[in-house]
Amino acid sequence: xxxxxxxxxxxxxxxxxxxxxxxxxxxxxxxxxxxxxxxxxxxxxxxxxxxxxxxxxxxxxxxxxxxxxxxxxxxxxxxxxxxxxxxxxxxxxxxxxxxxxxxxxxxxxxxxxxxxxxxxxxxxxxxxxxxxxxxxxxxxxxxxxxxxxx
Amino acid sequence: xxxxxxxxxxxxxxxxxxxxxxxxxxxxxxxxxxxxxxxxxxxxxxxxxxxxxxxxxxxxxxxxxxxxxxxxxxxxxxxxxxxxxxxxxxxxxxxxxxxxxxxxxxxxxxxxxxxxxxxxxxxxxxxxxxxxxxxxxxxxxxxxxxxxxx
DNA sequence: TATTGTTATACTCTATAACTATA
DNA sequence: TATAGTTATAGAGTATAACAATA
Numbered sequence: 001x002x003x004x005x006x007x008x009x010x011x012x013x014x015x016x017x018x019x020x021x022x023x024x025x026x027x028x029x030x031x032x033x034x035x036x037x038x039x040x041x042x043x044x045x046x047x048x049x050x051x052x053x054x055x056x057x058x059x060x061x062x063x064x065x066x067x068x069x070x071x072x073x074x075x076x077x078x079x080x081x082x083x084x085x086x087x088x089x090x091x092x093x094x095x096x097x098x099x100x101x102x103x104x105x106x107x108x109x110x111x112x113x114x115x116x117x118x119x120x121x122x123x124x125x126x127x128x129x130x131x132x133x134x135x136x137x138x139x140x141x142x143x144x145x146x147x148x149x150x
Numbered sequence: 151x152x153x154x155x156x157x158x159x160x161x162x163x164x165x166x167x168x169x170x171x172x173x174x175x176x177x178x179x180x181x182x183x184x185x186x187x188x189x190x191x192x193x194x195x196x197x198x199x200x201x202x203x204x205x206x207x208x209x210x211x212x213x214x215x216x217x218x219x220x221x222x223x224x225x226x227x228x229x230x231x232x233x234x235x236x237x238x239x240x241x242x243x244x245x246x247x248x249x250x251x252x253x254x255x256x257x258x259x260x261x262x263x264x265x266x267x268x269x270x271x272x273x274x275x276x277x278x279x280x281x282x283x284x285x286x287x288x289x290x291x292x293x294x295x296x297x298x299x300x
Numbered sequence: 301t302a303t304t305g306t307t308a309t310a311c312t313c314t315a316t317a318a319c320t321a322t323a
Numbered sequence: 324t325a326t327a328g329t330t331a332t333a334g335a336g337t338a339t340a341a342c343a344a345t346a
């Protein structure tokens with residue numbers, strides 16, 4: 001990992017992250033949600049039903065902001081709270097069928113973004129993207145745990 | 151592009167976009183910027199000096215929000231306005247050296263996210279990521295130009 | 301007449317902190 | 324005593340619309 005080739009890859013990853021953020025903003029407007037709400041839908045699509053605390057933590061929100069977020073999702077019929085079976089303090093957040101419709105809608109966009117990837121490359125592409133995502137999440141967690149910069 | 155293999159790739163792309171958004175939020179806090187400000191720095195790192203209008207458009211902001219954004223960047227010494235050589239209505243936005251320090255800081259994070267990619271794969275990885283980013287941007291532009299959903 | 305950018309106002313979303321309930 | 328969630332308040336960031344300057 002040396003020199004111009006790495007620079008290119010970093011540059012491309014930067015561009016992809018920006019493209020992802022733009023996609024999020026545009027799609028959110030299209031389906032009538034805010035950016036944070038659309039992120040939550042995507043998060044629940046990836047992780048399945050999840051505690052409200054985990055949702056808020058992983059989206060970088062405080063508990064109060066998490067409450068407000070899930071309130072809005074419930075009001076719009078996108079997700080529902082359900083009580084945690086063991087712990088009565090907690091609640092699980094679950095997509096409604098309308099929430100899953102939004103997921104399906106976004107699937108079309110993501111599929112067309114992968115249109116150029118040949119069928120024989122799809123498996124290794126999936127592995128590659130997932131691995132980069134995991135590394136990025138690890139790095140974010142490290143930064144979050146460290147002190148401020150400069 | 152059929153069946154479970156595609157689902158995996160879409161799933162991975164969804165996870166990568168989420169990881170990118172989390173990275174943005176965490177890094178922004180680390181360097182003392184807001185999310186939109188950090189997006190602008192990244193945008194300028196990818197595209198070089200750029201008109202304020204292009205910056206605002208590509209970040210999904212109105213012109214008024216673009217003015218406020220660049221005002222904040224200037225106030226924090228991250229970027230500067232300079233007059234457009236041909237068109238006196240326009241202004242170019244350019245990173246200062248402090249802004250480029252922020253870019254360098256983020257480069258370390260992105261490099262470590264690519265740590266698992268072998269040197270011999272870096273070139274094709276860069277091409278792949280870039281192509282997905284371009285397709286995603288095309289799709290976002292299409293959605294933006296269409297009517298609202300459902 | 302169209303485009304770029306600025307200004308002023310209002311609104312949405314999130315952070316913060318104090319609080320309740322449960323573990 | 325610690326954790327999950329709620330509530331109330333304040334603040335940051337953005338949208339909107341009217342405006343000025345330039346093309």
